[in-house]
Amino acid sequence: MYTYRQQELVEPDWRRFPGWKDVTVQQWRDVQWQRAHCVKTVRQLRAVTGDLVGDAFFADLVRDQTTSATMSMLLTPQLINTMAPHTPPDDESLRADPVRRYMMPIASDRRTDWPSHPYASRDSLHEAEMWVTEGLTHRYPTKVLAEVVPTCPQYCGHCTRMDLVGPSTPGVDKYRFALRPADRLARILDYLRATPTVRDVVVSGGDVANLPWPHLEDFLTRLLTIESVRDIRLASKALVGLPQHWLVPSTVAGIERIAAIAAKRGVSVAMHTHANAASQVTPLVAEASRTMLAAGLRDVRNQGVLLAGVNDTPQALLDLCFALLNEASVTPYYFYLCDVIPQAEHWRLPLHRAQSLQDAIMGYLPGFATPRLVCDVPYAGKRWVHQVVSYDRVRGISTWAKEFRGPFDEADDAERRYEYVDPIHTLPAEGRLWWTEQTNQPQPPALTGAR
Numbered sequence: 001m002y003t004y005r006q007q008e009l010v011e012p013d014w015r016r017f018p019g020w021k022d023v024t025v026q027q028w029r030d031v032q033w034q035r036a037h038c039v040k041t042v043r044q045l046r047a048v049t050g051d052l053v054g055d056a057f058f059a060d061l062v063r064d065q066t067t068s069a070t071m072s073m074l075l076t077p078q079l080i081n082t083m084a085p086h087t088p089p090d091d092e093s094l095r096a097d098p099v100r101r102y103m104m105p106i107a108s109d110r111r112t113d114w115p116s117h118p119y120a121s122r123d124s125l126h127e128a129e130m131w132v133t134e135g136l137t138h139r140y141p142t143k144v145l146a147e148v149v150p151t152c153p154q155y156c157g158h159c160t161r162m163d164l165v166g167p168s169t170p171g172v173d174k175y176r177f178a179l180r181p182a183d184r185l186a187r188i189l190d191y192l193r194a195t196p197t198v199r200d201v202v203v204s205g206g207d208v209a210n211l212p213w214p215h216l217e218d219f220l221t222r223l224l225t226i227e228s229v230r231d232i233r234l235a236s237k238a239l240v241g242l243p244q245h246w247l248v249p250s251t252v253a254g255i256e257r258i259a260a261i262a263a264k265r266g267v268s269v270a271m272h273t274h275a276n277a278a279s280q281v282t283p284l285v286a287e288a289s290r291t292m293l294a295a296g297l298r299d300v301r302n303q304g305v306l307l308a309g310v311n312d313t314p315q316a317l318l319d320l321c322f323a324l325l326n327e328a329s330v331t332p333y334y335f336y337l338c339d340v341i342p343q344a345e346h347w348r349l350p351l352h353r354a355q356s357l358q359d360a361i362m363g364y365l366p367g368f369a370t371p372r373l374v375c376d377v378p379y380a381g382k383r384w385v386h387q388v389v390s391y392d393r394v395r396g397i398s399t400w401a402k403e404f405r406g407p408f409d410e411a412d413d414a415e416r417r418y419e420y421v422d423p424i425h426t427l428p429a430e431g432r433l434w435w436t437e438q439t440n441q442p443q444p445p446a447l448t449g450a451r
């Protein structure tokens with residue numbers, strides 16, 4: 001049972017960190033100061049936390065970065081300030097903090113039995129297989145995903161595009177775009193001009209906040225000349241991780257220009273962001289979101305990821321949704337099950353947990369702001385968690401169907417079944433044993449969706 005209480009947002013006091021004890025409000029609101037003081041190394045983090053955090057925590061962090069991390073460390077001060085927000089941070093509060101858990105993974109978070117699922121893969125949604133030109137995934141009949149930049153102002157530990165996004169880590173040598181950025185964007189626009197069946201373009205990456213605004217504005221202006229494009233969604237976690245970016249007056253003026261062109265053409269331009277914990281929704285985040293709406297964006301929506309130890313209770317999900325909706329005018333939209341990428345098993349939830357969470361959060365939020373919990377099923381696309389066709393709870397294999405036919409689908413694909421797999425450590429003993437036996441075989445059994 002959830003008890004609703006309206007909570008006023010409070011910006012945690014960054015001066016509780018010894019390294020930021022003299023940082024002024026003006027500096028904190030300055031995007032250049034935020035970018036210049038991002039934490040990329042353990043040494044920089046130590047300089048921020050001073051003696052509050054002990055060596056054991058940093059050793060745990062180093063161990064993760066050198067052995068398991070699929071993403072480099074890159075944390076804005078804004079994000080770090082939402083970790084252990086109400087106390088001077090120490091080992092214990094940092095270890096337990098939901099934002100720390102997904103933005104700054106440590107080795108002891110990860111599972112030692114099944115750290116990766118046997119079916120985990122770097123591009124688990126096979127997006128690159130569906131590129132029609134480099135960086136443009138055409139999976140659904142009427143919508144595309146344009147990866148316009150392969151970097152972000154912050155890197156999330158569980159990033160589903162870990163194959164492409166950010167610098168390489170000791171464990172993951174990242175894919176690099178081959179085309180020059182200007183050529184890549186030009187080819188994306190050429191494809192869209194030649195493909196009038198596409199009406200909806202997700203402009204993503206990476207994070208669009210890392211494309212210099214004049215380049216992004218130029219791309220969006222050209223996109224808005226394509227008659228068939230009716231919906232544009234800008235993907236930016238920076239609204240939460242670096243809200244200062246979306247408060248820069250020249251950027252806001254640019255959003256106003258884009259929104260004015262879109263309004264004239266009757267095109268909807270929205271922003272999609274990514275908050276996973278209520279503590280991330282601070283007054284600055286709310287200010288940035290409302291500034292985007294005042295500048296003319298049609299909506300700001302949240303696409304979170306369901307993560308164990310972060311937001312896997314009805315209370316955590318509803319607190320987050322109400323913080324977004326009440327205080328920041330952000331519409332809760334989706335929560336995705338974490339994709340089956342390497343080193344993610346400690347974050348992933350089984351499908352049945354997502355189904356229970358979906359049921360538990362019904363009836364509190366307005367219908368338009370009740371998020372759908374979805375599973376992004378490889379080759380099948382986003383499916384609502386209750387759309388599952390069959391579900392073997394012992395082996396943790398769910399099967400799914402899809403009705404649409406995308407450009408890469410074959411005529412008989414409507415008859416196909418596609419699989420998603422639960423984390424093995426959540427299965428009953430019989431299921432765990434089955435997977436152990438399977439993975440001792442030279443070739444794991446093929447999933448039917450795989451080609």
Ligand code: SF4
Binds near residue numbers: 165
């Ligand atoms: S902001 Fe998005 S693209 Fe960037 S690391 Fe996080 S999840 Fe990945």
